[in-house]
Amino acid sequence: MRRVEVAPGVELDVRDEGSGEKGVAVLLHGFPESSHSWRHQVQPLVAAGWRVLVPDQRGYASSSVPSDISAYRGDVLVDDVIALLDDIDADDAVIVGHDWGAIVTWHVGQRHPSRCRALIAASVPYTPWPVHPIENLQSVHGDEFFYILYFQAPGVADAELDADPQRFLLSIAHMASGDGMRSLVGGPLPAEGTRLTDYFEHMIGGRIEGCPSWMTSDDLAVYTEQFTTSGFTGPINWYRNLDANYDIFDPIGAAPLTMPTFFVAGDLDPVILGRPEYLGRMSSELPNHRATELIEGIGHWVQQEAPEAFNQIVLGWLDSL
Numbered sequence: 001m002r003r004v005e006v007a008p009g010v011e012l013d014v015r016d017e018g019s020g021e022k023g024v025a026v027l028l029h030g031f032p033e034s035s036h037s038w039r040h041q042v043q044p045l046v047a048a049g050w051r052v053l054v055p056d057q058r059g060y061a062s063s064s065v066p067s068d069i070s071a072y073r074g075d076v077l078v079d080d081v082i083a084l085l086d087d088i089d090a091d092d093a094v095i096v097g098h099d100w101g102a103i104v105t106w107h108v109g110q111r112h113p114s115r116c117r118a119l120i121a122a123s124v125p126y127t128p129w130p131v132h133p134i135e136n137l138q139s140v141h142g143d144e145f146f147y148i149l150y151f152q153a154p155g156v157a158d159a160e161l162d163a164d165p166q167r168f169l170l171s172i173a174h175m176a177s178g179d180g181m182r183s184l185v186g187g188p189l190p191a192e193g194t195r196l197t198d199y200f201e202h203m204i205g206g207r208i209e210g211c212p213s214w215m216t217s218d219d220l221a222v223y224t225e226q227f228t229t230s231g232f233t234g235p236i237n238w239y240r241n242l243d244a245n246y247d248i249f250d251p252i253g254a255a256p257l258t259m260p261t262f263f264v265a266g267d268l269d270p271v272i273l274g275r276p277e278y279l280g281r282m283s284s285e286l287p288n289h290r291a292t293e294l295i296e297g298i299g300h301w302v303q304q305e306a307p308e309a310f311n312q313i314v315l316g317w318l319d320s321l
Contacts, residue, residue: 001035004055006083007076010064012055014084017042020051022318023117024090026081027054030099030123031235032169034061036222037098040307041314048315053084053093057101059234061226069154072237074107074245081108085115094318098122098303099271100238107245109259110252118260118321120314122302123271125263125278126286128250133242145194151239160195161232166224170208171200176300177212180204181268214305254285261289262317266298266305291317 001013015035025045027038035054045052056063058080059072066072081104085093092115097105102124109116129136137149151157161168174180186203201207211220263282265272272278282289293313295306303310 004084004087006058006080006087010058010066010071010080012058012063012080012084013061014056015042015052015054016088018046018051019049022049023051023321024085024088024093025050025052025318026084026093026095027052028081028095028097028101028104029054029057029060030097030101031238032172032223032227032232033099034223034226036219036226037301037304039219039304041303041311044311044315045318048318050094050318051088051090053088055080055084056226057104059237060230062229065230065234069237069240070244072234073241073248074104075111075248077104077238078107078111082112082115091115092117094118094120094321096120096122096314097124099124099300106257107249109257109261110249110254111256113256113259116259118262118317119257120262120264120317122263122310123265123269123300125272126254126257126261126282127278128253129246132246141191143191144188145191145199147196147199148239148242149191150194150196151236154240155233157196157236158231158233160197161227161236164197165227165232166220167207168197168200169220169223169227170211171197171204173212173215173301174208175200175204176270177214178266178268178297178299178305179212181270181273181299182297214301257286258288260321261286262314263289263292264302264310264313265294266300266302267294267296268299269302270300290320 003011029037035056038054094117095105102121109119185205295309298306
């Protein structure tokens with residue numbers, strides 16, 4: 001790891017490996033993850049000739065944790081990625097993102113298309129909101145608990161997750177995995193009084209102490225230590241900017257996304273499960289959308305749950321550029 005100043009007073013820890021003879025690839029993690037979520041991808045990409053930059057994004061692990069909510073707006077997160085490219089004098093890169101990292105990937109393409117050789121999104125397709133996101137989610141979920149709405153009140157979810165990071169990390173890792181999605185037992189809970197860890201444990205039938213099959217105890221220890229260091233306020237602040245991001249990026253739309261785009265996910269990922277229109281929109285709205293691949297039996301943590309299949313797909317796409 002090395003540290004890169006991406007803005008005044010903001011530094012990111014970045015894993016930087018590889019010769020770069022094929023080009024540069026930037027791997028952007030999601031929530032609640034870190035650069036460690038790409039542990040299975042770095043060496044295969046390096047072996048294939050890529051220079052790989054894997055940051056702990058702002059708010060995560062030992063990278064800077066600015067205090068202002070606005071410090072986690074989408075345009076600011078995009079600027080961090082561009083600063084990483086500028087730091088190594090790279091004209092462009094393939095941007096690869098999972099979960100929130102996928103959202104940032106789409107936003108980098110919208111704001112800086114000339115810096116994007118290609119975009120690869122995992123889990124979260126290009127999906128413009130019809131109205132401001134919080135209004136939309138409130139109308140959909142009503143009085144039922146939904147985590148993004150729970151995240152909106154400053155300090156509430158932060159305090160819950162900070163109190164027991166390991167318990168939360170285990171609950172979400174199990175619930176959103178392929179195994180978890182195949183065996184969900186819970187139903188809706190009221191928004192009033194429900195906590196996020198309680199909700200996930202309700203969905204999977206109770207508290208689980210052990211790691212899912214794709215995560216070792218050492219992996220869990222890494223994530224637990226990182227979130228104990230950073231706390232959850234910075235990562236949750238990404239969600240508190242959804243409406244601000246809508247105001248910034250909705251007027252831009254898909255027009256700049258003319259670079260090659262690709263999408264990969266587990267077919268049991270709760271982000272896309274039962275929503276085929278999410279996938280279809282990319283082919284209809286993105287002029288150079290080249291492929292969508294779903295990995296059977298896999299949930300949300302696609303590059304961790306199925307690293308060999310994920311790597312084969314992504315390396316094939318990179319070879320096609």
